[in-house]
Amino acid sequence: MTTPEIHARHEIETETSPSAVYELITDVSLWPVIFRPTVHTQVLERTERGDRFEIWATVAGGEVNSWRSRRAFDAAARRVAFRQDHDNPLFGLMGGGWTCLPLPGDRTKVVLEHRFTPPPDQADARERIARDLDTNGAAELEALRTVSALPGGLDRWRVTFTETVALSGPAEAAREFVWAADQWPQRLPHVAGLDLVEQASGAQDMTMETRAPDGTLHTTRSLRLLLPDGTIVYKQTRPPRALLGHSGRWEFRSDPAGDSISSTHTFLMDPAGVAEVFGPDVQAPEAAKRLQAALSANSRVTMQHADRWSASVGAR
Structure with missing residues (x-):
């Protein structure tokens, strides 16, 4: 039986412009000092249209896990789409995207979306992954809001x-x-x-x-x-x-x-x-x-x- 795909969505509003937030999202070298779960990132390929990188990050219980992701950049729409290169034993196959939507006053609504297919042999994977995404997604969006609003840049x-x-x-x-x-x-x-x-x-x-x-x-x-x-x-x-x-x-x-x-x-x-x-x-x-x-x-x-x-x- 095929495991159904699951979707999650988190969003937050910031006091900074979509372009400023978009730049923080596209530069993964910054992530270890911005995002609490990220321990290390290593860029494997990068062009103006996207990149491929490896990331080491904490998941449930504080354990460090690693995976490789590919991303596609759409600078005009201020959107970054991502997908993992391969199934992850903890999350299954995952993809999603970041979107920076303009708001009045040069403000931004940041939307973080995930879609994933849990590992078929893990009965509790759906609930566990949803909890992890809620925790990490909220923390990452709050960090983006804090860092993008630093006085003077x-x-x-x-x-x-x-x-x-x-x-x-x-x-x-x-x-x-x-x-x-x-x-x-x-x-x-x-x-x-x-x-x-x-x-x-x-x-x-x-x-x-x-x-x-x-x-x-x-x-x-x-x-x-x-x-x-x-x-x-x-x-x-x-x-x-x-x-x-x-x-x-x-x-x-x-x-x-x-x-x-x-x-x-x-x-x-x-x-x-x-x-x-x-x-x-x-x-x-x-x-x-x-x-x-x-x-x-x-x-x-x-x-x-x-x-x-x-x-x-x-x-x-």
């Missing part, structure tokens, strides 16, 4: 930076050091405590307590993935108060010039959080400078210790 509040350290030993040893986060409280001076749970998918769910230079302790929670190419990517699911989102990656390279480790951060500031943490008179550029300095300090310490570890391994 997205670029005023978003920062990306990369730092690289040359390694004294093999890059593979540095990768092992960074991935073994359960050892960080013994190996890194700024990590006061860490609780790590490995999911069935291989993703790491990591709750970490770090010590700031002034001695204060801060707790963050992150999901981390080890990609097939050896890159480690992560997304903070409990970011600091000043941030709406924070994601990053660790890259390890070996070439004739020598081995190296790189740390990349992308963070999106929360105007209300910035005012609360730094004071109402601190503007976005100054807040970005302070936040980048704090993130840089921690990642550089981690890279320096990874370098020492790789040097000790290489000397054996």
